[in-house]
């Protein structure tokens with residue numbers, strides 16, 4: 358019914374006279390404006406996410422999912438709703454949040470837009486119920502699709518970054534923990550594991566929280582050694598588990614499909630089992646005996662060569678690796694290495710990190726490998 362009509366049906370189906378601008382019409386107009394604005398908001402947010410999926414990730418599945426939802430939103434955006442638009446009279450068009458004018462990374466841009474789309478869909482779900490009951494139901498379903506897309510996309514990005522990470526810093530206890538890790542991040546490090554076997558949980562939790570923040574500021578992955586509970590508590594990117602630690606299947610149940618799980622291996626059997634159990638990467642070593650893991654016999658360069666020929670997931674050679682012997686480890690087939698003392702005890706952690714990376718980056722990804730190395734290298738995501 359148009360605003361100029363002066364008749365309406367009452368609840369008994371009897372035609373009654375109404376005021377030209379009845380309260381109900383005014384309420385409907387407001388609802389239409391809310392739906393119109395939020396349909397636009399949700400579609401814009403999805404478009405921004407879609408562009409990254411398409412041009413940044415080359416990912417047809419994520420791109421298609423965004424496009425499908427945009428099209429479904431468009432089908433709800435009827436002429437009725439559009440004609441209620443009153444841009445000049447809308448006080449919200451001038452309002453922006455300072456954070457909208459600045460984005461630190463692709464990741465924060467994506468997170469902000471997922472948030473925007475989810476909020477808009479929640480509004481559409483609630484006000485949509487007053488417009489058409491089917492709209493409420495459809496928007497609820499779509500909001501869950503957006504949550505799933507966000508989780509899949511963020512997990513995918515994390516795994517892409519793991520594939521691009523060739524140097525892994527495993528920390529050791531020191532008063533200068535944050536300072537050293539930041540120096541290494543400045544040198545280009547993208548993967549950090551927090552490892553401290555002898556500290557109270559309260560301190561471990563606090564340090565892990567600070568390190569996670571630091572690593573994420575540099576767009577680096579942050580992993581916790583041994584402890585799935587701490588990894589969850591600080592929202593880390595994953596956990597590293599040794600042969601004596603929690604079974605991978607249990608950790609996977611607790612951490613979900615998108616977080617990273619690494620496993621230590623010292624021989625072929627352990628390597629095969631870790632792959633079968635669903636590890637995302639393995640540690641390979643100790644390559645050399647090391648005071649950091651006292652009493653643990655070296656697995657040697659032979660094991661490195663074996664893994665180079667037989668491993669189908671990313672792997673990091675670890676144990677006694679330093680700037681003097683890294684090329685022997687590379688010659689044995691390693692493309693990725695993990696170090697503790699090599700960086701934690703270096704006089705210049707930034708420079709040593711750059712040196713390790715320069716040696717590792719000389720090696721090209723092996724096209725015959727069964728896992729796909731990412732060919733997309735953004736500065737930041």
Ligand SMILES: Cc1ncc(COP(=O)(O)OP(=O)(O)O)c(N)n1
Pocket residue numbers: 525527550552582583597598599600601602619620621622639640641673675695
């Ligand atoms: C990358 C990486 N590889 C191996 C290890 C060793 O793990 P684990 O055998 O559980 O020994 P601890 O580190 O817990 O003493 C690792 N931490 N990281």
Ligand SMILES: Cc1ncsc1CCOP(=O)(O)O
Pocket residue numbers: 527621642643644647648649650675676677678695696697698699
């Ligand atoms: C944690 C761990 N697991 C196998 S070797 C090792 C320690 C490596 O330390 P460093 O790099 O100081 O030799």
Ligand SMILES: [Mg+2]
Pocket residue numbers: 582583597598599602
């Ligand atoms: Mg362990």
